[in-house]
Amino acid sequence: MLSVFPSLFSYALVVPLAFRLIVGLTFLWFGFSKLTGERRKNKTAMFETVGLKPGNWYLWAVAVLEILGGLALVIGFLTQAATLVLSAIALGAIGIKRRQPAKISSSLGFLCLLFVITLSLLFLGPGFYAFDLPL
Numbered sequence: 001m002l003s004v005f006p007s008l009f010s011y012a013l014v015v016p017l018a019f020r021l022i023v024g025l026t027f028l029w030f031g032f033s034k035l036t037g038e039r040r041k042n043k044t045a046m047f048e049t050v051g052l053k054p055g056n057w058y059l060w061a062v063a064v065l066e067i068l069g070g071l072a073l074v075i076g077f078l079t080q081a082a083t084l085v086l087s088a089i090a091l092g093a094i095g096i097k098r099r100q101p102a103k104i105s106s107s108l109g110f111l112c113l114l115f116v117i118t119l120s121l122l123f124l125g126p127g128f129y130a131f132d133l134p135l
Helices: 006-011 014-034 037-049 055-075 079-099 108-124
Strands: none
Touching: 014 037, 014 055, 014 079, 014 108, 037 055, 055 079, 079 108
């Protein structure tokens, strides 16, 4: 393969590790922030105004999935399953952001970036320092 820096290919498994840690910590933060204080009330109201009722049930479901998925990515356990779930959550957030931009504070570009990174982890696998077994 023609490449300007072919020696960098030996570090190819570092990229999924960096993606896992960054996206995993981001979703952990999203999940825990949904369950605390004023943001909890705002997010419950947001779910109800976009048609997801009861809002409290959706808040807890999404928060738990974000926390479990984020934790799975950070430790490298069931990476592909976790990224599939987190990709769906990111895609749902993109849809809400496109229909009602004021309901989600994150930018559309940031949500698209999260979606693309989670989708890439689905295909790349976990990288270094993961409990996932290669098939």
